[in-house]
Amino acid sequence: MVSIPCPSAGDRSPFRRPAEPAAGLARSTTPATRPRRSRARRLASSFAFYVGQVLLLGGLFMVYRLGRSVADGRQDEALQNALNVWHFERLLDLPNESGIQRLALHSTDLLEWANRFYIGVHFPAAIAFLLWVLVFQRAHWPRVRNVIMLSTGVALVIHILYPLAPPRFLPAVSPDIPFVDTGVVIGPSAYAAPGAEAANQYAAMPSLHVGWAILEAWGVITILRWRARWLAIAHPVVTALVVVITANHYWLDGLIGGGLVYGAVLLTRPARWRRLTDVTLAPARRVRAVLSPRQPALPGIPGQAVPRPALVEPRPPGSLARVLPPPPATATVGPATATVGPAAATVGPIGPTAGQVAPDPGSRPPLSAPPVSAPRPGAEGAGRGAPAPAGELTTAAGYGGAQG
Numbered sequence: 204m205v206s207i208p209c210p211s212a213g214d215r216s217p218f219r220r221p222a223e224p225a226a227g228l229a230r231s232t233t234p235a236t237r238p239r240r241s242r243a244r245r246l247a248s249s250f251a252f253y254v255g256q257v258l259l260l261g262g263l264f265m266v267y268r269l270g271r272s273v274a275d276g277r278q279d280e281a282l283q284n285a286l287n288v289w290h291f292e293r294l295l296d297l298p299n300e301s302g303i304q305r306l307a308l309h310s311t312d313l314l315e316w317a318n319r320f321y322i323g324v325h326f327p328a329a330i331a332f333l334l335w336v337l338v339f340q341r342a343h344w345p346r347v348r349n350v351i352m353l354s355t356g357v358a359l360v361i362h363i364l365y366p367l368a369p370p371r372f373l374p375a376v377s378p379d380i381p382f383v384d385t386g387v388v389i390g391p392s393a394y395a396a397p398g399a400e401a402a403n404q405y406a407a408m409p410s411l412h413v414g415w416a417i418l419e420a421w422g423v424i425t426i427l428r429w430r431a432r433w434l435a436i437a438h439p440v441v442t443a444l445v446v447v448i449t450a451n452h453y454w455l456d457g458l459i460g461g462g463l464v465y466g467a468v469l470l471t472r473p474a475r476w477r478r479l480t481d482v483t484l485a486p487a488r489r490v491r492a493v494l495s496p497r498q499p500a501l502p503g504i505p506g507q508a509v510p511r512p513a514l515v516e517p518r519p520p521g522s523l524a525r526v527l528p529p530p531p532a533t534a535t536v537g538p539a540t541a542t543v544g545p546a547a548a549t550v551g552p553i554g555p556t557a558g559q560v561a562p563d564p565g566s567r568p569p570l571s572a573p574p575v576s577a578p579r580p581g582a583e584g585a586g587r588g589a590p591a592p593a594g595e596l597t598t599a600a601g602y603g604g605a606q607g
Contacts, residue, residue, distance in 0.1 A: 281366035281405035307448040353467040367408040371450035410452040414460030416442040
């Protein structure tokens with residue numbers, strides 16, 4: 204017999220429990236080795252995840268640097284665009300960057316500090332913020348990663364399509380615009396270090412110094428729950444002032460850089476991001492569905508998928524008995540007679556008549572018509588050759604006879 208285990212009263216889990224290990228595998232799945240293996244598997248998975256994310260961001264940075272170099276060599280176009288931006292800001296009545304720099308020129312210490320801030324804070328702050336989110340705030344990492352990838356990708360496209368010279372280059376084309384290159388006059392300069400000559404200085408629009416500073420402030424304020432988190436707003440404010448007084452960016456550069464980050468934050472909201480990915484990945488999913496292997500076919504039936512086994516197999520009605528059609532009028536069955544005692548009783552034709560139900564050969568006989576057995580020899584009131592009592596009729600045919 205096959206015993207079927209039944210769930211106990213306290214087992215209310217909707218999932219199936221794993222099978223018990225075999226006796227030969229007991230040594231490899233002991234409780235002492237199981238946590239060790241799971242810990243090693245988690246460490247390997249985490250290491251692979253961190254390495255993959257670092258390689259992804261490193262590749263993005265390399266593509267960004269390569270794209271900025273594509274915009275290099277278009278100095279005339281970049282200088283003309285700088286004049287256009289300058290006049291457009293005057294139409295918008297934005298504060299004059301040269302006037303703000305003129306105020307800062309009263310303190311060389313302030314400008315030297317601003318130059319060092321511009322050189323030494325941008326990339327270290329961004330790397331520290333990304334590592335903090337990746338290692339300690341992993342639940343927020345996907346959205347932060349998507350925001351920085353979207354904003355930086357769009358900024359790269361703008362760098363390529365619209366080269367722009369910084370404000371410190373404007374006196375070369377318009378002497379009436381008084382700007383001072385504080386990196387050259389006061390120092391230190393971001394483009395005097397070894398290897399800095401490969402940097403593209405004609406990619407001022409948009410300002411990723413301001414954009415990434417806004418991204419870092421948004422991340423700190425969104426992730427943390429301390430009251431002191433609002434101090435992170437000072438980072439983009441100070442960065443915007445630094446890029447202006449050092450004549451590296453316009454107000455409009457910072458506004459567009461911040462707008463890119465704001466747009467990426469709106470796009471990466473969970474509900475909107477799911478809809479966006481569903482639309483963009485729909486063609487790839489369709490191709491994958493076409494190329495994916497189909498279910499195995501039944502033997503002998505090409506193209507027929509294997510059906511799922513049914514939990515309950517209902518038996519079709521009428522399987523235990525079938526109704527025979529009425530026999531033709533010309534078909535006759537010879538009469539059978541049974542003689543009990545001195546009297547003779549004639550029994551009708553043996554076999555089913557029209558409309559009767561014949562038992563199936565492979566089924567049990569119906570319980571409603573048990574066969575009538577003859578009295579055993581030696582029973583009380585009946586001897587060999589003695590007539591049956593009145594009211595009883597015993598057929599010699601056994602089961603299948605009928606009473607007359």
